Amino acid sequence: MAARRVGVSSWHRVLSLSGRCGRCSSTNTALGKTVENSEDAREEIVLPRRKTWDKLAVLQTLASTVKRDPTAAHYMFQDDPYLMPRNSATARLFSLSKESGRNAAKYIIKEFPHFFDKILAEPNIPSLMPEICTPQIEGVSEEALKERINLRMVKASVDLFDQLLQAGTPVSLETTNSLLDLLCFYGDGESTQEKESEEKEDLEESEVNASEQETPKRPPQRGSHPSASRWRENNSAERIFKIMPERNAHSYCTMIRGMVKHGASAKAYDMYTELLNDRHKADVHTFNALITAVPFLKDRFLERWELIKTFLNHMAQQEVQPNVRTFNAVLKTLRRCGGVGRSMAVPVIKEMEALEIVDLAPSGIISEVLDDVEKRSFTPQDPDDGKFFISAMQVCCDLKDIKLAYRLNKAMEKGDNWKFLDMDRLNLYWSRFFSLLCMMEQIDVVLKWYKEMSPSLFYPSPKNILDLLQALDAANHLEMIPSVWEDMKQLGFSKRRDLLEELLSLMSRDQQPEEIQLAFAKCAEDIKTVHEQSGKDQAPVEWTGSALGSVTVVFSRAGRTQDAWSMMEHFQQINRIPTDLVMDEFLNCAKQTNSPDEAIKLVKLAVSLGLPSSQKLKSRVEKEFELSENQKKALESIQSDSDSSDSDSDHD
Amino acid sequence: MAVDQDWSSVYPTAAAFKPASVPLPIRMGYPVKGGVPPPKEGNLELIKIPNFLHLTPPAIKKHCAALRDFCTEWPSALDSDEKCEQHFPIEIETVDYVSAGTSIRNPKARIVTLRVKLSNLNLDDHAKKKLIKLVGARYCKDTDVLTIIIDRCPLRRQNYDYGIHLLTVLYHESWKTEAWESEKTEEDMEEYIWENSSSQRNALDTLLQIKATENVSNVTKEDLLASEVVRNYRNSVIALKNEGETESNISQYKESVKKLLNIQALP
Numbered sequence: 001m002a003a004r005r006v007g008v009s010s011w012h013r014v015l016s017l018s019g020r021c022g023r024c025s026s027t028n029t030a031l032g033k034t035v036e037n038s039e040d041a042r043e044e045i046v047l048p049r050r051k052t053w054d055k056l057a058v059l060q061t062l063a064s065t066v067k068r069d070p071t072a073a074h075y076m077f078q079d080d081p082y083l084m085p086r087n088s089a090t091a092r093l094f095s096l097s098k099e100s101g102r103n104a105a106k107y108i109i110k111e112f113p114h115f116f117d118k119i120l121a122e123p124n125i126p127s128l129m130p131e132i133c134t135p136q137i138e139g140v141s142e143e144a145l146k147e148r149i150n151l152r153m154v155k156a157s158v159d160l161f162d163q164l165l166q167a168g169t170p171v172s173l174e175t176t177n178s179l180l181d182l183l184c185f186y187g188d189g190e191s192t193q194e195k196e197s198e199e200k201e202d203l204e205e206s207e208v209n210a211s212e213q214e215t216p217k218r219p220p221q222r223g224s225h226p227s228a229s230r231w232r233e234n235n236s237a238e239r240i241f242k243i244m245p246e247r248n249a250h251s252y253c254t255m256i257r258g259m260v261k262h263g264a265s266a267k268a269y270d271m272y273t274e275l276l277n278d279r280h281k282a283d284v285h286t287f288n289a290l291i292t293a294v295p296f297l298k299d300r301f302l303e304r305w306e307l308i309k310t311f312l313n314h315m316a317q318q319e320v321q322p323n324v325r326t327f328n329a330v331l332k333t334l335r336r337c338g339g340v341g342r343s344m345a346v347p348v349i350k351e352m353e354a355l356e357i358v359d360l361a362p363s364g365i366i367s368e369v370l371d372d373v374e375k376r377s378f379t380p381q382d383p384d385d386g387k388f389f390i391s392a393m394q395v396c397c398d399l400k401d402i403k404l405a406y407r408l409n410k411a412m413e414k415g416d417n418w419k420f421l422d423m424d425r426l427n428l429y430w431s432r433f434f435s436l437l438c439m440m441e442q443i444d445v446v447l448k449w450y451k452e453m454s455p456s457l458f459y460p461s462p463k464n465i466l467d468l469l470q471a472l473d474a475a476n477h478l479e480m481i482p483s484v485w486e487d488m489k490q491l492g493f494s495k496r497r498d499l500l501e502e503l504l505s506l507m508s509r510d511q512q513p514e515e516i517q518l519a520f521a522k523c524a525e526d527i528k529t530v531h532e533q534s535g536k537d538q539a540p541v542e543w544t545g546s547a548l549g550s551v552t553v554v555f556s557r558a559g560r561t562q563d564a565w566s567m568m569e570h571f572q573q574i575n576r577i578p579t580d581l582v583m584d585e586f587l588n589c590a591k592q593t594n595s596p597d598e599a600i601k602l603v604k605l606a607v608s609l610g611l612p613s614s615q616k617l618k619s620r621v622e623k624e625f626e627l628s629e630n631q632k633k634a635l636e637s638i639q640s641d642s643d644s645s646d647s648d649s650d651h652d
Numbered sequence: 653m654a655v656d657q658d659w660s661s662v663y664p665t666a667a668a669f670k671p672a673s674v675p676l677p678i679r680m681g682y683p684v685k686g687g688v689p690p691p692k693e694g695n696l697e698l699i700k701i702p703n704f705l706h707l708t709p710p711a712i713k714k715h716c717a718a719l720r721d722f723c724t725e726w727p728s729a730l731d732s733d734e735k736c737e738q739h740f741p742i743e744i745e746t747v748d749y750v751s752a753g754t755s756i757r758n759p760k761a762r763i764v765t766l767r768v769k770l771s772n773l774n775l776d777d778h779a780k781k782k783l784i785k786l787v788g789a790r791y792c793k794d795t796d797v798l799t800i801i802i803d804r805c806p807l808r809r810q811n812y813d814y815g816i817h818l819l820t821v822l823y824h825e826s827w828k829t830e831a832w833e834s835e836k837t838e839e840d841m842e843e844y845i846w847e848n849s850s851s852q853r854n855a856l857d858t859l860l861q862i863k864a865t866e867n868v869s870n871v872t873k874e875d876l877l878a879s880e881v882v883r884n885y886r887n888s889v890i891a892l893k894n895e896g897e898t899e900s901n902i903s904q905y906k907e908s909v910k911k912l913l914n915i916q917a918l919p
Contacts (some may be wrong), residue, residue: 045739048724058722065714066664070655081672122755499671 070452088427088459088493129569139166142175149178154186158236165243174238177250183237249280260289265296281318287311372446396415430458436509438467443475462493469502481507482519485526497547502525508557521558524551528567551581556582556589565598568605583617591624600634660711667706669698674705741772742819746808763803764811764818769796773823779840782833783826844893846886855885855912862913884908 001188073084077094085091109116113130119126133151148157161179164171171179178590237528241247241255252275259268272290275282282290290311298304430453437446450468460468465488472480485503493499504527507520528551548567555564564586603618622632662673671692679689681697730736745765749758770780770784770791783798784791793799800818802811838849846852860877876882888905895901911917 045729047727051724053722061718061722062715065660065711065718067658067661069658069661072662079670079673120754122757125669233804533674591846 034158057450088461140167142169142171145171145175145179149182160526161240173246173248176244177254178249180237180254183240184254184261196400201356249282252280253283256286257289260293265293268293271295287315427458427604431464432466434460435467438471443471443477446471446557459491462496462499464546465493465499469506473506478506479516482523485523501547504547505558508553517558524554525563525584527551538586549579553585556585565601568602586628587617587620594624600631659708660714663706665706669703671695701876737769737772741768743767744812762806762808762811764799764808764815766800766802766815768798770798771796775826778829779826783822786822786826844890846890851889855882859912881908882912885912
């Protein structure tokens with residue numbers, strides 16, 4: 001409910017009277033004049049000017065009060081404990097399925113637009129309605145041609161153009177230019193849907209490409225063109241270009257860019273010389289295209305660099321201001337120039353910083369920089385290349401520079417940069433960040449990040465878990481191991497042998513205080529069940545010697561003799577030999593729990609396995625245990641059989 | 653839920669009730685026989701109803717702090733209600749409607765309510781009476797507020813303009829005196845006026861007759877009118893007619909009549 005008080009002053013403002021007049025006549029709107037103006041003048045009521053803001057400002061401000069929720073999964077998933085993805089594979093599956101659902105919906109709207117013609121929303125939302133793909137204007141006229149160009153119908157527009165020429169109607173230069181743009185962009189092929197998804201260029205900025213996507217992916221490498229878009233000899237674009245009565249700079253530029261895009265670099269160079277002959281000026285995009293084409297024109301590095309310098313000089317002569325993409329192109333070409341390129345890259349960067357272009361938006365240059373030159377410090381900007389973050393993080397890992405990683409993180413959280421990391425890349429990025437953290441930071445910081453980041457931001461990869469275990473080990477926080485095991489089970493890593501080995505060895509390495517030992521024992525039991533379980537189609541995980549030994553040790557230390565003994569029996573099954581440590585621990589355990597039977601069984605086992613330490617064990621048993629008569633006799637009998645390696649002795 | 657968790661991040665916007673996210677042990681629904689209402693897990697009753705989990709007081713505080721930049725300052729000279737009314741006597745009220753649906757339009761949003769106190773308008777007695785007659789039921793006598801509800805145009809702005817125009821027209825019309833207004837009869841009067849009324853005539857005639865029978869002559873109407881008993885009588889009749897019958901009014905009338913007719917109390 002909005003209530004407004006309208007008073008004298010606002011009326012005066014509305015009528016734009018400057019001073020406050022005294023007695024107003026009745027024709028003047030003297031509403032509500034309660035007091036004389038002299039009293040008004042005493043307190044000056046200053047009404048502030050109304051503030052205006054754009055449509056989304058309020059929503060954006062409210063959104064800024066909200067932070068990321070670390071306990072929930074990514075917002076695109078259903079927030080339900082049963083429906084949340086638990087590991088990276090399912091996360092990717094869910095996100096892909098959501099995306100495919102969206103695509104299916106778009107397809108339906110596109111294929112059956114007659115089902116979606118009723119406008120329900122008020123005001124209408126045009127982006128949700130099916131778009132009109134068929135041209136409305138029929139007949140042979142310039143407007144029809146313009147419309148077909150707008151709808152990107154390449155063949156139809158070329159046909160219409162020919163018809164127009166045959167009919168004798170002159171087509172204006174602008175329209176011809178836009179037709180040339182269309183042809184050069186689509187390379188004489190039809191602009192089908194697959195084409196649209198393949199060609200996601202961000203270097204070319206012709207007018208035809210009005211609907212630029214927000215997340216331009218890196219263009220495909222120049223070397224491998226899709227074979228469908230080769231520049232054929234004397235194709236429509238060239239033909240039209242030749243029959244044009246007058247050409248301006250725009251036509252030349254378009255042709256050059258089209259030729260470069262579709263691989264006819266030599267022709268592009270010829271066209272450029274023609275342009276210079278005609279004394280036209282090329283624009284910055286044309287120069288960018290030419291620079292990108294340089295590797296195809298010359299073979300040797302030095303010649304390439306010379307050519308680049310020539311082009312840059314021409315640019316300076318024609319007073320064309322280079323933009324970021326120029327430098328992009330230069331750096332990309334330098335990549336292919338090998339050693340010469342590397343040395344040239346740094347001054348180029350310096351120039352860019354000098355020109356302050358580095359602060360402006362699109363620059364995939366950093367990936368080039370990082371890949372080529374391994375620059376040590378850079379100013380984080382707002383790059384919009386998706387792969388940038390991944391490769392940058394990789395470089396940080398290689399350089400082992402944690403501060404750089406933090407800065408990178410901050411840069412990513414700033415502004416709109418989160419858009420450029422979809423699910424897989426997000427996972428990769430955070431996974432690398434986490435490994436770096438494990439390597440470089442204190443354990444508290446690591447644990448804090450771990451709690452915050454998983455499971456909401458990313459799902460740890462096996463390597464991450466290994467790193468985490470090592471970090472815990474380094475910081476002597478081995479009591480966290482059971483919780484790590486829980487996480488591992490949730491992530492579905494419980495069958496991975498390397499992780500299990502690492503886990504078990506860590507658990508069994510040192511003697512731990514009581515509670516931790518018990519917790520470890522529970523963990524070990526879990527692992528044991530994992531090994532023995534066999535899924536419907538899966539083979540059970542097999543024991544390895546060290547794993548078995550570790551489990552036995554852990555059980556022994558926790559005082560669970562029965563379990564330990566069953567483990568020992570496994571040794572025979574897998575034909576492995578338990579280590580001395582295992583035997584000793586078992587004996588200790590047996591001693592603690594006062595079960596000399598177990599001890600004797602152990603000695604028997606040792607003897608049957610033919611261990612060299614069985615003698616020592618036997619003597620130890622005799623010394624440390626209180627044995628009854630029967631047991632002593634049994635022990636003796638084992639002794640006598642120690643020479644025969646493969647016979648079990650009967651004892652009562 | 654950890655004690656220091658940021659709840660406004662869990663529910664940043666209006667969302668359905670998520671039993672796993674809300675850590676409260678809520679039960680809702682018709683209780684099982686001899687039991688308790690069903691728990692929150694999978695409870696459709698909790699999901700159906702609208703909840704305000706996204707608008708907890710700390711969240712609202714944060715929103716207000718963020719929206720402060722959109723606001724301008726209140727003028728420092730307007731620090732009391734009386735001053736506001738003095739400088740800005742006309743109040744305009746409009747209502748905006750929001751609903752969940754495909755359309756943002758609501759026909760009720762065009763209604764504009766205009767309120768003004770007549771004491772803030774520059775009206776003399778005749779103008780005020782005429783204005784009140786013109787607006788009829790829109791004037792409230794107790795609070796002296798004229799309320800005009802305008803909804804005859806399709807757009808709010810048009811209604812607002814019409815409302816202001818209407819107020820202007822009323823004001824000017826009430827100041828004008830038409831020729832036929834002199835034909836105002838006693839039934840049209842808003843309040844009782846004793847002068848030239850039948851009560852005055854009756855009282856004067858009675859007194860004159862009394863004086864004639866007492867053979868006191870040369871008593872003019874003006875003397876009678878100016879005399880105190882007649883004045884008392886006049887006030888009591890006016891009070892009775894204008895304010896209705898109350899204890900004090902009627903006793904005052906009785907006294908004045910007794911004095912007028914010189915009626916002594918019976919011994």
